[in-house]
Amino acid sequence: MDKDQLKPFMLKSLRGDDAAHRELLARLSRHLRAYYRGKLSRIGRSATEAEDLVQEALMAIHMRRHTYDPAEPLMPWIYAIARYKLIDHLRHTRASMTDVPIDDVDPIGEEDDASGVESSIDLGRLMEGLPEKMRTAVKAVKLDGLSVSETAAKFGMSESSVKVSVHRGLKALAAMIGREKTS
């Protein structure tokens, strides 16, 4: 695998390119799926649980992408997040860390995996748990695809308030996904 073939997508997505960001996350999700299934299947955990982790990691990558230094290669950064979320998950689901050989990589391989597996996370229900302003902003901007200015006009908010609400809403969703999955 060419280690840095995904980096151009990351650089574009940091500049706010929707298509590049989707492509990046879609490709990373295949890497992450192979990684988490590989690790979790060894301790008899389900594909659903692996998918939970894939989604948690994608959310983390999205929310923390400002910590990626464009001068560095991308995959070690991705791998560090994937590994951190795996260890955190195992620690909080009471698996002994020695059960899973975390460090004998298996560098994250891209697996051809047309998976229809869903995670146990119910986005609709998580959205219900958001404060109203955040829910409105996230739904309009992230699910319905309205622009920030359209959303601001429609709901009588300022544009900066829409942006802040979307950001806080996603952050809250990321935290909920972390707590929600398989707990």
Next chain:
Amino acid sequence: MKTDDLIDMLGTNVEPVGKTAGRTLTLTIAGGALIAGSVVLATMGARPDLLASTSALFLCLKIGLMLLVLVPASIFLGRLARPGGEKRVSLVLLALPFVAVAGLAIAALSITPKSHWSAAIVDDEWLECLISIPVIAIVPFAAIIWAVRRMAPTDLVRAGAVSGLVAGCLSALGYALHCTGDSIPFIAIWYGGTVVLCTLAGALLGPRLLRW
């Protein structure tokens, strides 16, 4: 939820990302230095003999020593705050100044008559030093943890430890403005020791405070 649905959501109206991640941390550390210095000057005051040559020499020595730890520790904290950054830090390098000062202290004591040892180590101010440095470190520590939490550390013990180390150094820098304990063994034990204490506290608190 299908992962594709999540990707659709995250990939809609993607916000551009600025390069502020590292800058916030640097500004927080600089702010922590100001806070520590101001707290010391406001509550305890500068040492009265600040301008005398020997005390100025020892003040410079303390400040120089603390900077020798603070500068690399701050750089390493910037790395530890990013995923995978723990592979690019050397804790040995951070420990070197402590080892060097401990060595100097032992050398200084070895040429000092034993009867004078207690005067060199247990100056009048040792208890104040022992208490002040960790207490003054609390506010800078909280600020640094806040800044690191906004990033993405993946080794929480080390990130916590170096956060504690940086906060301890900032506090010791401020406290040096007040402290009149001027001997190498005093500095080694009461400055070195308390900063190590701050580091250990940071290592213990890191996994709780920095989890994301």
